[in-house]
Structure formats: structure tokens, C-alpha cells
Amino acid sequence: xxxxxxxxxxxxxxxxxxxxxxxxxxxxxxxxxxxxxxxxxxxxxxxxxxxxxxxxxxxxxxxxxxxxxxxxxxxxxxxxxxxxxxxxxxxxxxxxxxxxxxxxxxxxxxxxxxxxxxxxxxxxxxxxxxxxxxxxxxxxxxxxxxxxxxxxxxxxxxxxxxxxxxxxxxxxxxxxxxxxxxxxxxxxxxxxxxxxxxxxxxxxxxxxxxxxxxxxxxxxxxxxxxxxxxxxxxxxxxxxxxxxxxxxxxxxxxxxxxxxxxxxxxxxxxxxxxxxxxxxxxxxxxxxxxxxxxxxxxxxxxxxxxxxxxxxxxxxxxxxxxxxxxxxxxxxxxxxxxxxxxxxx
Amino acid sequence: xxxxxxxxxxxxxxxxxxxxxxxxxxxxxxxxxxxxxxxxxxxxxxxxxxxxxxxxxxxxxxxxxxxxxxxxxxxxxxxxxxxxxxxxxxxxxxxxxxxxxxxxxxxxxxxxxxxxxxxxxxxxxxxxxxxxxxxxxxxxxxxxxxxxxxxxxxxxxxxxxxxxxxxxxxxxxxxxxxxxxxxxxxxxxxxxxxxxxxxxxxxxxxxxxxxxxxxxxxxxxxxxxxxxxxxxxxxxxxxxxxxxxxxxxxxxxxxxxxxxxxxxxxxxxxxxxxxxx
Numbered sequence: 001x002x003x004x005x006x007x008x009x010x011x012x013x014x015x016x017x018x019x020x021x022x023x024x025x026x027x028x029x030x031x032x033x034x035x036x037x038x039x040x041x042x043x044x045x046x047x048x049x050x051x052x053x054x055x056x057x058x059x060x061x062x063x064x065x066x067x068x069x070x071x072x073x074x075x076x077x078x079x080x081x082x083x084x085x086x087x088x089x090x091x092x093x094x095x096x097x098x099x100x101x102x103x104x105x106x107x108x109x110x111x112x113x114x115x116x117x118x119x120x121x122x123x124x125x126x127x128x129x130x131x132x133x134x135x136x137x138x139x140x141x142x143x144x145x146x147x148x149x150x151x152x153x154x155x156x157x158x159x160x161x162x163x164x165x166x167x168x169x170x171x172x173x174x175x176x177x178x179x180x181x182x183x184x185x186x187x188x189x190x191x192x193x194x195x196x197x198x199x200x201x202x203x204x205x206x207x208x209x210x211x212x213x214x215x216x217x218x219x220x221x222x223x224x225x226x227x228x229x230x231x232x233x234x235x236x237x238x239x240x241x242x243x244x245x246x247x248x249x250x251x252x253x254x255x256x257x258x259x260x261x262x263x264x265x266x267x268x269x270x271x272x273x274x275x276x277x278x279x280x281x282x283x284x285x286x287x288x289x290x291x292x293x294x295x296x297x298x299x300x301x302x303x304x305x306x307x308x309x310x311x312x313x314x315x316x317x318x319x320x321x322x323x324x325x326x327x328x329x330x331x332x333x334x335x336x337x338x339x340x341x342x343x344x345x
Numbered sequence: 346x347x348x349x350x351x352x353x354x355x356x357x358x359x360x361x362x363x364x365x366x367x368x369x370x371x372x373x374x375x376x377x378x379x380x381x382x383x384x385x386x387x388x389x390x391x392x393x394x395x396x397x398x399x400x401x402x403x404x405x406x407x408x409x410x411x412x413x414x415x416x417x418x419x420x421x422x423x424x425x426x427x428x429x430x431x432x433x434x435x436x437x438x439x440x441x442x443x444x445x446x447x448x449x450x451x452x453x454x455x456x457x458x459x460x461x462x463x464x465x466x467x468x469x470x471x472x473x474x475x476x477x478x479x480x481x482x483x484x485x486x487x488x489x490x491x492x493x494x495x496x497x498x499x500x501x502x503x504x505x506x507x508x509x510x511x512x513x514x515x516x517x518x519x520x521x522x523x524x525x526x527x528x529x530x531x532x533x534x535x536x537x538x539x540x541x542x543x544x545x546x547x548x549x550x551x552x553x554x555x556x557x558x559x560x561x562x563x564x565x566x567x568x569x570x571x572x573x574x575x576x577x578x579x580x581x582x583x584x585x586x587x588x589x590x591x592x593x594x595x596x597x598x599x600x601x602x603x604x605x606x607x608x609x610x611x612x613x614x615x616x617x618x619x620x621x622x
Contacts, residue, residue: 052522072525085523089541098537099527150527 001064003028003154003186004049009058011044011210018044019210022058026188028153031180033189033197036207037233042190043082043158045207049188050156051075063153077154078147082162084139086131092118092142093127099150117145120179137168144179154186161196173199194234198222206230227341231273238279238315242272242340250340253289253311257333261340271341276318278337281305287330291315293323307331367601374594382588392595401579401596408576411490412559415497416505419554420547422498423505427546428539430506431513442510449503457496457567464492464568488570496564501557505550512546513539548611556604576600 004026011019019041026032034042047053048060051072059066067075078099086095096117100110118124121141131139140160147155157176161169177200180187191197197204198218206213206221206229214226225231228239242252247262252272264270284290291309298304302318307329309315315331323329374392377385395401430441448456463469464486471483486492516539524534562577569575574582576596583593 050526052525072522073528073530079523079526081519081523083517083519085517085519087520087523087538087542098524098529102528102533102537146527 001028002026002061003030003063004188005061005064006045006048007059007061009045009048009055009060011041011048011053012056017210019048019055022212024205024212024215026154026186028186029184031177031187031189031200031202033191033201033204034207035191035194035197035204035233036213037192040207041210042192042205042207044210046079046156046158046188046190049154050077050079076152077156078150078152079156079158080140080143080147080160082158082160084143084160086139086143086146088131090131091127092123092129092131092134095131095142096146096149098146103150113149114145117149120148121145136163137172140164140172144176148179148183148185152185154188155180157187157189159191160189161191161193169196176200198234206233208233224339225273225341228271228273228344231271231339231341236276236316236318238274238276240272240274240313242270244268244270244340248335250338253309253313255288257288257338258335259338259340260335261338264340264342269343271343273339273341274315274333274337275339276304276316277302278333279315279317279319280332280334281307281317281319281321281323282330282332284328284330287332289315289331289333291329291331293325293327293329296323296325370594370597373590374598376591378589378591384590392591393599395592396595396599404574404576404579405599407573408559411494411497411573411575412555415494415501415558416551416555418494418498419502419505420551423502423550424509424543424547427506427509427513430510431516438514442507445503445506453500454563454567456500457564460492460496460499460568461487464495487568488572490569490573492568493565493573493575496568497558497561500564501554504553504557508549508553509543509546512543516542552608552611555607559604560600 002025004024006022006024009019009022010017022041022045024045034045036042044053048055051067051070051074055068060068062070062075062077087098090098093114096114097110100113105113114127115124118126121144123138123141123145126134126138126142131142134142140163143160160176161172164172173196176187176189189197189200201218203215204218204221205215208229214221214230216224221230221234225234231237231239240252242250244250244261244264244267245256246266247264248259250257250259250261250270250272289309291307293305294308294314295306296303299318302320303322305317305319305323307315307317309331317331373384375388375390377387377389377391379385396405426445430438430445433441461468465471466483466485466487468486470486471480474480475483520538520542521534524538529537560577562575562581565573565575565578566581571578580593580596580600583589583596587593
């Protein structure tokens with residue numbers, strides 16, 4: 001059974017549609033990420049699941065029970081807020097114990113559970129510390145501990161790593177994933193960082209303009225984006241107009257390429273995605289397309305090379321081999337590097 | 346450091362209008378009095394010793410009781426008001442605050458006289474009640490402790506509401522959501538999060554109401570009709586009627602010290618924030 005289900009959920013704020021017909025099923029113990037640019041409705045979706053907003057239309061189910069009008073304090077889920085929202089008048093121990101105290105748990109049990117949580121988030125010995133004396137990363141861990149100590153079935157995380165620096169963020173991503181697997185809790189995670197989404201999730205829900213664009217595993221949405229928005233938002237890519245001549249044959253840049261996609265109409269106008277790392281630079285005579293190198297930028301792991309082909313289209317290519325400005329090169333694109341997407345209406 | 350000269354006006358102001366007058370009062374309070382009431386600069390404790398007579402201690406007690414009562418009433422009335430204003434949306438807020446502050450723009454004396462008109466034997470309230478047949482004889486409303494209390498609460502209530510409002514309106518809403526998320530009902534959210542975090546505002550409000558309430562003499566003069574002598578009236582009488590500046594000064598110094606001690610105690614709690622709870 002799905003632990004959380006949204007059926008036809010929409011939300012209007014003052015004449016503006018924030019969410020349109022959201023249908024989403026989340027399975028137990030799954031790590032699901034809602035991914036999209038700011039204003040796409042991902043946080044609103046999370047807040048509807050958490051009970052902080054009511055859907056204008058549609059229903060929210062928790063383990064098969066409709067919970068539309070259940071207030072947050074009666075839902076069996078907890079939230080890690082964007083800016084942590086730790087109580088400044090309480091110390092670390094009291095913050096983590098807050099939910100257990102509300103439930104009137106025995107002080108002995110509370111002490112035991114808080115100690116376990118502090119150990120889980122690697123902050124043993126911080127019990128008496130004031131919240132404002134902690135660093136951002138430490139506050140983040142306390143916020144996670146405070147939510148997890150209530151033993152929720154689902155943990156909602158609203159851009160929890162947004163305020164941390166890159167290195168710390170990467171560490172926390174791995175730690176969160178580890179925690180989720182260790183505790184066997186469903187995580188619903190909101191972020192605008194596509195790399196974060198790909199790193200941690202079992203499934204990613206890509207959203208834009210209040211609508212779900214695609215739901216799939218990280219590999220699915222990266223390798224087989226359903227439309228231009230997803231292709232553009234997830235990773236980098238060269239997106240071109242093309243025509244699907246028949247199954248396994250696509251025409252773009254006035255050339256016919258073999259590909260591995262099928263199921264489109266004959267001569268259907270489509271969009272073609274080629275990831276920059278899937279293009280090989282070869283000698284001009286061996287390439288399927290020919291062009292001139294316009295710029296080369298060193299990015300650490302690879303070079304980012306811009307090539308202008310004979311019809312004037314710019315290609316972005318990631319390669320570990322250097323190329324020279326102004327050099328004539330050939331581009332080789334293999335069938336499995338070509339991803340065909342339905343044309344946006 | 347170059348901007349030091351900017352502090353000169355402030356320093357002069359503080360010197361002329363705060364430091365020197367308080368020093369003078371402190372000096373007078375230790376001076377003797379000639380038979381005709383002039384100040385004689387010989388050191389004496391007499392002015393302080395005299396305050397320990399039961400009649401004056403009684404005045405002190407009455408002043409403190411009335412001030413504490415009015416502070417408590419202001420808190421009980423003011424906190425829900427502040428909460429209400431802070432919870433309403435931005436557009437309504439400024440109107441509510443305006444309505445609240447508007448009476449402060451009229452003169453303090455006028456506002457207090459207005460209460461006399463309302464509370465008199467032939468005043469609006471009594472006539473209204475008689476017209477309705479609820480009472481036959483006018484109630485004695487004016488010149489009672491109750492009238493003084495009413496005047497204090499009426500005049501000082503904004504000083505309780507505004508600091509509490511200021512704290513509540515800055516309260517991070519996600520803290521309330523976090524508490525709800527952790528299972529707290531509305532009442533629990535208030536008791537465990539909103540109220541503890543608003544304590545600095547409550548303390549400011551308490552100080553700002555208690556100080557003028559304990560030292561007022563106009564309210565007790567007009568609404569108490571001289572029946573209720575408070576510390577403020579006592580000081581006023583010593584300076585203007587009894588021409589005993591020395592005794593008036595010693596009472597002033599006692600009152601200032603009292604307020605300073607209160608502020609020091611409350612200030613400590615304010616710094617520690619919610620530690621009190």
C-alpha cells in the first residue's frame with residue numbers, strides 16, 4: 001500500500017494557481033524528492049502533505065485514510081524546516097525532547113531517546129548547548145534529530161541543506177541517505193538542486209509551474225527526460241528540433257541519425273536531447289557533424305568545449321581531452337546518446 | 346573616533362537635564378531645614394528617617410499596590426490585544442495600531458478630565474444607569490481607588506501593548522508550525538512557544554507601565570480627588586505646598602532607587618530571554 005497519496009490535488013492562492021492536478025503515490029521507506037525551480041509548487045505540495053495548507057481541490061491520503069482536514073499535530077509525520085525553526089528559548093536537549101514532552105512520554109524514555117538521536121546525528125555532549133551557539137550544520141542536525149525522535153512514518157524535508165556550504169552539503173546528503181536507510185523511514189525531500197536530487201533519491205518528481213513534469217528514478221529522468229523542461233533542468237544538454245522519420249531513425253541538422261527510440265509517429269516533429277558528455281570529438285572526416293571550436297573552458301574534471309557546426313548550431317561538449325580554439329573538428333554521436341522527446345505543445 | 350563631537354549635544358542634554366538635577370535632589374535630600382523652610386547645607390539623615398513613619402510607609406504601600414494592580418490589569422488586557430493585532434494581516438494591523446495610539450495624541454490631562462465627566466455623580470455613566478432603571482441613586486465612581494486604577498490602566502495600556510506587539514509580530518511563524526508539527530495543540534503552542542518567546546516584550550511593557558503608575562500624581566489628584574495620596578502626590582505636596590524640598594527630595598530618591606532595583610531585576614530576566622520559564 002502507498003503510504004502517501006495525492007489525488008487530483010490543486011491549490012489556488014489569491015487567484016493564482018500554485019498547484020494543478022497533482023497525482024503522486026509514495027511507497028513506504030522510499031526516498032522521494034520534489035525537484036523544481038522556485039515557485040514551481042514543490043514546497044506547497046510538501047506543506048499540503050504536512051497539513052500546513054489545505055488543498056483547494058483533491059484529496060490527500062495517509063496509509064489509505066483521507067487526511068485533508070487533519071491538523072498538523074494529528075499527522076504521523078514530522079518536518080525539517082528550511083531555516084531549521086529550532087526554538088531559541090530552549091537548549092538542544094529541550095528542543096529534541098519537545099515532541100516527546102508534548103506526548104507526555106516518561107522522562108527516562110525521553111532522556112534515552114534524545115541521547116540516541118544525538119548519537120545518530122553525531123552531536124553527543126551537546127545537550128546543554130544554546131541553539132544560537134551552534135553552527136548552521138549543527139543546527140541542521142538538531143532539526144533532523146528533533147523530527148526523527150518522534151519516530152514518524154514519514155519525514156518531510158524542505159530544502160534542509162540550502163543554507164550550508166557546498167562541502168558540508170555533500171557530506172549531509174550522504175548522511176541523510178544513510179539515516180533514511182538505517183531507520184527505514186519514508187523521506188519526502190524538497191530541493192531545487194538537481195544534483196542533490198539525483199544523489200539521494202529513489203524517485204524524483206520534477207515539477208514546474210505547479211504541475212508534475214515527470215516522475216522517475218534518477219537514471220530515468222536524466223537519461224530519458226519526457227520533455228524539454230526536464231531535459232533542461234536536469235543536467236546540461238543540447239536540445240534541438242528534429243523529425244522522427246520512423247522508429248530508430250531521426251533527422252536533425254540536415255542529417256539522419258540512427259537512435260534507440262521508437263513509438264513516435266512517422267515524420268513526427270520532436271525534440272532531440274544530446275548530453276554534452278555523450279558527444280565525442282573526432283577528426284573532421286570521421287565525424288557525423290563538422291564544426292569549429294569556439295571556446296574551451298577548463299572545469300576541473302573536464303573541459304567544456306563549445307563547437308559551432310556547419311549550420312550554425314552551437315554544441316556544448318564535455319570532454320577530458322583538450323581542443324584548440326578555431327580548430328576544425330568532427331562530432332560523433334552514437335545511437336544511445338540521442339534522446340527523443342515529445343515536442344512541447 | 347572622529348565622530349566623537351556628534352555626542353556633544355547628547356552629553357550636554359544628559360548633563361543639564363538628568364545628571365545635575367538628580368545630583369541636586371540627592372544633595373537636598375541630605376540637607377537640614379531652617380525654621381522658615383530654607384535649605385541649610387548641613388548633613389542629616391532626618392529626611393529619610395521621617396519617611397519611615399507609618400503614615401508615609403502607608404502611602405508607599407498604597408502606591409506600590411495600585412501600580413502593581415494596574416500593571417497586572419494592563420497585562421491581562423494588553424496581551425490578548427497585542428496577540429490579536431500581531432496575528433491579523435498587515436493591512437489591518439496598521440489601522441488597529443493607529444486606533445490604539447490615536448488617543449495618545451490628545452493631551453494627557455484632557456483625557457483624564459474626560460474620565461471625570463464620565464464618572465461624576467451626574468456623569469454619563471450614572472445617568473445612563475439611572476435612565477435604564479438599574480440604579481436609583483448615583484454610584485460613587487469618582488474619587489475612589491477604582492477610579493485611579495481605571496485612569497492608570499486607560500493611560501498606560503498602550504505602553505504594555507506596543508512592546509508585546511513588537512515582539513510577537515517579529516516571531517518567526519515557522520516556529521509555530523514546527524511546534525504544531527511536533528504534535529502541539531494551539532494551547533500548547535501558545536504556552537510552550539509563543540508566550541515564552543514574548544517574555545522580553547512583557548518585561549518591557551511591565552517596566553513601562555509600572556514606572557509611570559508608581560510615580561503618577563495627576564491621575565490620583567484628578568480621579569482620586571485628593572482622597573488617594575500616592576508617592577507622586579506626596580512629593581508634589583512637599584515641594585509646592587509644604588515647601589519642604591529636603592523631604593520631597595528624599596522621597597524622590599527613594600522612588601528612583603526603587604524603580605532602578607525593579608529594572609535591574611527584570612532586566613536580568615530579559616537578557617536571559619526565556620530562561621525564566
